[in-house]
Amino acid sequence: IQSLGQMLTTAYAYDNFDVDLKSTVHTVEKSSDSLKHLTSGLLFPLSHGIKKEDLRCSHLLWQKSRSNLWVDERSLPPQKGWKDLLELHPDQLNEASLSCQERFNVWKMLSDLVNYGPPYFAKFKGRLREPEVVEAIPVERTPILVARAMDVSNSTVTGNIQSVINLMQQGGVEDPAVIDDDATPSPDVSEYVVLFHGDLGTGE
Numbered sequence: 001i002q003s004l005g006q007m008l009t010t011a012y013a014y015d016n017f018d019v020d021l022k023s024t025v026h027t028v029e030k031s032s033d034s035l036k037h038l039t040s041g042l043l044f045p046l047s048h049g050i051k052k053e054d055l056r057c058s059h060l061l062w063q064k065s066r067s068n069l070w071v072d073e074r075s076l077p078p079q080k081g082w083k084d085l086l087e088l089h090p091d092q093l094n095e096a097s098l099s100c101q102e103r104f105n106v107w108k109m110l111s112d113l114v115n116y117g118p119p120y121f122a123k124f125k126g127r128l129r130e131p132e133v134v135e136a137i138p139v140e141r142t143p144i145l146v147a148r149a150m151d152v153s154n155s156t157v158t159g160n161i162q163s164v165i166n167l168m169q170q171g172g173v174e175d176p177a178v179i180d181d182d183a184t185p186s187p188d189v190s191e192y193v194v195l196f197h198g199d200l201g202t203g204e
Helices: 058-063 082-087 100-116 119-127 157-170
Strands: 010-020 035-045 195-197
Touching: 010 157, 035 157, 100 119
Parallel strands: 010 195
Antiparallel strands: 010 035
């Protein structure tokens, strides 16, 4: 796990899970709350040709972040919303004046018809082509390493922070300012972006 984490081309994922630790001995003094809130974690390498230098942009992102109290707001790019996602792939109408979404709906209807419709339409299955490709991402097998479960409840902001720190430590990445000289060397992650998938948007 540490070999993968110290490459700095690693993504982390975590989620909460609950364990009911029921006791066979019941006493008046013992609490009836037997539910334990824990956090699981995964590490996996970033594929599709992503290199370490591609993630060396943390300072640039911080200069463009609205969370940076020292940044000049006039230098910040305009804020984006969900509607801007609609412009990622400008839609082009074909000869039949059908949009990309409409063309896919036509393909889906024909696919269902030849695969699940009346037997008569099955003879046209060989004439049905694959759907139109907009921006294909190559399929790659991604190895996944399971991290040690953490005694952390990530239902709060503090819990999320603890989960991130714990997972980074399991990946062999520490704060260079606090690690011991005799410890395993840790890469300086301050200039790099580390991708996390988890409950970072949770509010208390």
